[in-house]
Amino acid sequence: MVSNIEFKDIQGLIVRGYNELPASCFLLLNITDVVKARQWLRIISEEITDGISKPTQKAVQVAFTYAGIKKLGMGESSLRSFAREFKEGMTADHRKRVLGDLGESNIAKWQWGGPANEEVHIMLMLYYSLEKSLEDDCAIQVSKFNGVQLIKRLDSNLSTLQKRKEHFGFLDGISQPLIKGFSKQGDPRFMVEPGEFILGYGNEYHKLPDSPWVSGAENQSDLLPLLQDGGNNYDFGKNGSYMVFRQISQDVLKFWKFMDDATNEGGSDEEKRVKLASKMMGRWPSGAPLVKCPERDDPAFAEDNSFEFYHADRDGLKCPFGSHVRRSNPRNSKGPTPEESDLINKRHKILRRGRPYGTYIESFDPVEIAAHSDLLKDRGLHFICFNTSISRQFEFIQDTWINNSKFQGLYNDPDPISGNPLGRCKSETGSFTIQAEPVRERIKDVPAFTKVIGGAYFFMPGINAVKYLASIR
Amino acid sequence: MVTHGALTVYAKIKPGMVEQLRLKLYEIHTPPNDIETNPIVPFKSITTIHFARFVILEEAKDLKGNTISPSLVLSTNYDKPLNKHIEELAQIAGAGLEEIFNYCVGFERGDDLAAFIKKHKMSCAAFYKGTPYRSVPRILREAELREDIANYIDKQVKSDKSFNAHTLRNKIVEYVNSEKRYAWICNKENPTFLWKVWFLISKIFCVLTITPVAVLAAICGIIPIRIKERQDSSEKNVLEEEKILKLVNEEDKIVQNQLTHLVDIKPGWFRLITLKFVLFIINLLAIYKFNKGELGSIPSIHFARWVIIDNGRRLLFFSNFDGSWENYLGDFVDIAAVGLTGVWSNTVDFPKTKFLIFEGATDEQKFKTWTRAHQIPTQVWYSAYKLLSVQNINNNSAIREGLTGAMSDKEIKDWLKRF
Numbered sequence: 001m002v003s004n005i006e007f008k009d010i011q012g013l014i015v016r017g018y019n020e021l022p023a024s025c026f027l028l029l030n031i032t033d034v035v036k037a038r039q040w041l042r043i044i045s046e047e048i049t050d051g052i053s054k055p056t057q058k059a060v061q062v063a064f065t066y067a068g069i070k071k072l073g074m075g076e077s078s079l080r081s082f083a084r085e086f087k088e089g090m091t092a093d094h095r096k097r098v099l100g101d102l103g104e105s106n107i108a109k110w111q112w113g114g115p116a117n118e119e120v121h122i123m124l125m126l127y128y129s130l131e132k133s134l135e136d137d138c139a140i141q142v143s144k145f146n147g148v149q150l151i152k153r154l155d156s157n158l159s160t161l162q163k164r165k166e167h168f169g170f171l172d173g174i175s176q177p178l179i180k181g182f183s184k185q186g187d188p189r190f191m192v193e194p195g196e197f198i199l200g201y202g203n204e205y206h207k208l209p210d211s212p213w214v215s216g217a218e219n220q221s222d223l224l225p226l227l228q229d230g231g232n233n234y235d236f237g238k239n240g241s242y243m244v245f246r247q248i249s250q251d252v253l254k255f256w257k258f259m260d261d262a263t264n265e266g267g268s269d270e271e272k273r274v275k276l277a278s279k280m281m282g283r284w285p286s287g288a289p290l291v292k293c294p295e296r297d298d299p300a301f302a303e304d305n306s307f308e309f310y311h312a313d314r315d316g317l318k319c320p321f322g323s324h325v326r327r328s329n330p331r332n333s334k335g336p337t338p339e340e341s342d343l344i345n346k347r348h349k350i351l352r353r354g355r356p357y358g359t360y361i362e363s364f365d366p367v368e369i370a371a372h373s374d375l376l377k378d379r380g381l382h383f384i385c386f387n388t389s390i391s392r393q394f395e396f397i398q399d400t401w402i403n404n405s406k407f408q409g410l411y412n413d414p415d416p417i418s419g420n421p422l423g424r425c426k427s428e429t430g431s432f433t434i435q436a437e438p439v440r441e442r443i444k445d446v447p448a449f450t451k452v453i454g455g456a457y458f459f460m461p462g463i464n465a466v467k468y469l470a471s472i473r
Numbered sequence: 474m475v476t477h478g479a480l481t482v483y484a485k486i487k488p489g490m491v492e493q494l495r496l497k498l499y500e501i502h503t504p505p506n507d508i509e510t511n512p513i514v515p516f517k518s519i520t521t522i523h524f525a526r527f528v529i530l531e532e533a534k535d536l537k538g539n540t541i542s543p544s545l546v547l548s549t550n551y552d553k554p555l556n557k558h559i560e561e562l563a564q565i566a567g568a569g570l571e572e573i574f575n576y577c578v579g580f581e582r583g584d585d586l587a588a589f590i591k592k593h594k595m596s597c598a599a600f601y602k603g604t605p606y607r608s609v610p611r612i613l614r615e616a617e618l619r620e621d622i623a624n625y626i627d628k629q630v631k632s633d634k635s636f637n638a639h640t641l642r643n644k645i646v647e648y649v650n651s652e653k654r655y656a657w658i659c660n661k662e663n664p665t666f667l668w669k670v671w672f673l674i675s676k677i678f679c680v681l682t683i684t685p686v687a688v689l690a691a692i693c694g695i696i697p698i699r700i701k702e703r704q705d706s707s708e709k710n711v712l713e714e715e716k717i718l719k720l721v722n723e724e725d726k727i728v729q730n731q732l733t734h735l736v737d738i739k740p741g742w743f744r745l746i747t748l749k750f751v752l753f754i755i756n757l758l759a760i761y762k763f764n765k766g767e768l769g770s771i772p773s774i775h776f777a778r779w780v781i782i783d784n785g786r787r788l789l790f791f792s793n794f795d796g797s798w799e800n801y802l803g804d805f806v807d808i809a810a811v812g813l814t815g816v817w818s819n820t821v822d823f824p825k826t827k828f829l830i831f832e833g834a835t836d837e838q839k840f841k842t843w844t845r846a847h848q849i850p851t852q853v854w855y856s857a858y859k860l861l862s863v864q865n866i867n868n869n870s871a872i873r874e875g876l877t878g879a880m881s882d883k884e885i886k887d888w889l890k891r892f
Contacts, residue, residue, distance in 0.1 A: 336770035399797050
């Protein structure tokens with residue numbers, strides 16, 4: 001397949017997840033001296049890993065918040081051309097209701113990115129094959145900082161974790177959109193247009209996604225292409241993408257303790273406990289989808305992503321309507337028809353590049369977990385995703401599917417895994433309904449098992465656009 | 474049986490009184506007051522109101538540059554009959570409404586409130602209702618009943634594992650019948666047989682008379698429409714950040730959201746006639762086709778209405794829907810683009826259309842920008858059931874209906890799925 005996608009200019013993380021580079025750290029930076037920061041950025045821009053190379057030892061990416069781009073000196077009119085969500089930021093007051101950043105996830109309690117924390121301008125993302133190189137090279141990177149100051153360092157190390165398992169013990173990252181023009185191809189019905197994830201290409205509505213631009217008067221360089229919509233503006237967004245970053249803390253003990261209490265009828269029962277948790281997830285710990293293996297886990301289906309809901313499980317008897325997998329990707333179950341649902345579903349996709357952080361406690365047993373020496377250390381997910389419309393993709397999924405207690409005709413059921421019940425229904429806890437015959441089982445008083453402790457909306461520009469930022473005078 | 478009405482009261486604001494009126498409206502929902510119990514318009518006590526809003530239409534210029542003076546719109550979605558609704562408004566909120574309308578031209582303290590409301594009532598060009606035949610008290614009663622039965626089922630399932638669908642339903646029916654507070658479930662609140670027959674006859678009459686007219690209109694209209702479309706100037710929708718912030722700051726607080734949208738109708742009689750005709754058809758579809766909780770398979774709209782105001786110069790749209798603005802507009806684009814383009818292609822700055830109903834709203838980014846650009850703040854908004862979605866309300870009714878009469882095994886199985 002001939003592709004017109006300019007992989008050479010696209011930052012590599014958008015193209016691949018760097019599973020071969022398990023050691024990673026994300027450096028949150030604040031610009032202290034603009035002129036020096038631009039010089040530093042100029043050097044960094046030469047190190048950025050592009051979308052063609054397949055690094056085996058090291059990768060470097062860089063992304064900016066709105067405050068960061070403003071600080072670097074982009075002009076007023078150009079700044080206005082960014083998406084509203086990005087300009088307002090993740091912590092704009094009304095956004096807490098869209099994202100569910102309420103209660104324990106209140107932005108006032110965040111460790112970074114919140115109103116009480118130092119302003120984040122830049123995120124430098126470093127990936128390595130070896131833990132040792134991370135420690136050595138990260139120190140070198142920090143020593144080279146010029147005009148920028150380190151606010152916080154976030155580490156994720158895949159190699160210390162069970163392979164690709166998230167902290168509740170389930171295989172993660174199985175379902176990813178297949179993108180037209182990328183090397184990995186699949187069933188054409190499910191191939192998504194590149195413009196859903198990379199600016200400058202057609203989206204699922206066969207239009208170019210709105211892209212931030214720099215006015216002709218302001219543009220002193222030849223780094224940016226002309227905007228395709230005409231006029232004398234230059235396309236700053238081309239080959240870039242909006243990056244959502246959220247640090248989500250997971251309470252593993254609370255999770256398995258709840259599963260135990262809810263299934264404990266005269267004795268703790270691991271099988272029942274895991275089954276309830278799997279009903280909530282929509283997959284078994286191995287990753288096997290409930291639609292295919294409703295009764296018990298079957299590692300033979302671990303990576304299986306070739307399932308649908310409409311024909312196989314219309315009533316949610318195998319995979320409950322409210323389960324995480326069913327609501328974060330409803331596939332063909334939302335209507336009006338299964339075919340239309342598939343089509344509409346493609347307009348609410350995100351490209352996930354998150355990584356877990358913290359040490360892994362390998363147990364489904366709350367007693368064992370409670371006794372674990374690492375229990376008090378924070379663990380969770382550095383949730384990272386790319387999209388070209390934060391409101392239609394990430395925020396839509398978060399609000400209309402994950403946190404929506406009314407999803408698919410339900411009453412008070414937010415996502416049991418990652419939802420926050422303190423949304424529109426304003427209840428401290430939600431329910432979880434397991435569709436069954438003759439009648440459903442309803443688990444009540446499901447609390448939030450996760451909380452957000454930091455986050456920001458970033459823009460990850462194309463490599464030439466990074467150079468443009470460094471060239472502003 | 475209860476049917477729903479849409480009351481729109483449109484009154485000009487007395488010169489220089491806009492800010493004072495704005496303050497008064499602000500008082501209604503601002504602490505220590507709250508929207509449900511405030512002493513000005515204690516909405517919760519008005520049992521005929523599903524949703525209500527007050528909106529100030531700011532001073533504006535029409536397309537010819539003439540000034541349109543500011544006005545106040547009161548809108549309710551109410552349980553018919555209208556006289557009883559207005560009576561209740563006057564009885565429970567009379568003093569507060571007098572205070573409010575006192576800022577409007579043609580009303581002075583002590584005037585007859587009911588007469589003023591009737592005089593300033595505008596008719597809707599199209600009206601959709603997502604929960605037909607359900608009065609406010611019925612919606613609240615049925616929600617309580619469902620919750621109670623759901624809790625009863627939780628207990629039953631725990632205490633006895635041997636039940637089957639048949640015995641479970643019997644137990645539920647027995648339980649509900651044993652509770653005196655549910656005596657109302659036997660009341661007839663759905664359309665009667667005679668009414669259904671009348672409805673069917675009128676539907677057939679409509680289809681037979683309207684179809685040829687619509688086809689003829691389409692044939693005659695298609696060329697002039699296309700000519701007009703090609704002459705349309707390109708859209709220029711600028712989003713004022715401050716206004717957008719004002720809008721989103723009021724959104725996503727309860728299960729439902731609201732939208733108030735005001736836009737100039739394109740100049741000339743041809744566009745106005747076309748718009749009226751399209752809305753007339755949509756109104757008929759809303760009555761005869763989309764009357765089971767979905768508007769063209771959008772399952773989240775409680776009520777929506779279009780009102781043509783200012784002698785055909787502007788089009789006003791009010792809607793109450795479940796979930797977020799983004800979801801609602803997404804449904805418009807993905808599912809209902811043709812119908813909405815048919816309406817709004819007759820208004821200014823709408824994304825380019827083809828043959829009246831094509832393109833337009835399918836241009837997702839431009840359509841959403843246009844909608845936000847012409848959306849206006851709603852000063853006061855009330856919902857009588859802020860925790861219930863359209864799907865919840867209609868499901869609750871189906872649960873209630875399943876409590877009486879005989880059912881086949883298949884029907885019992887399906888009925889139990891509703892919990």
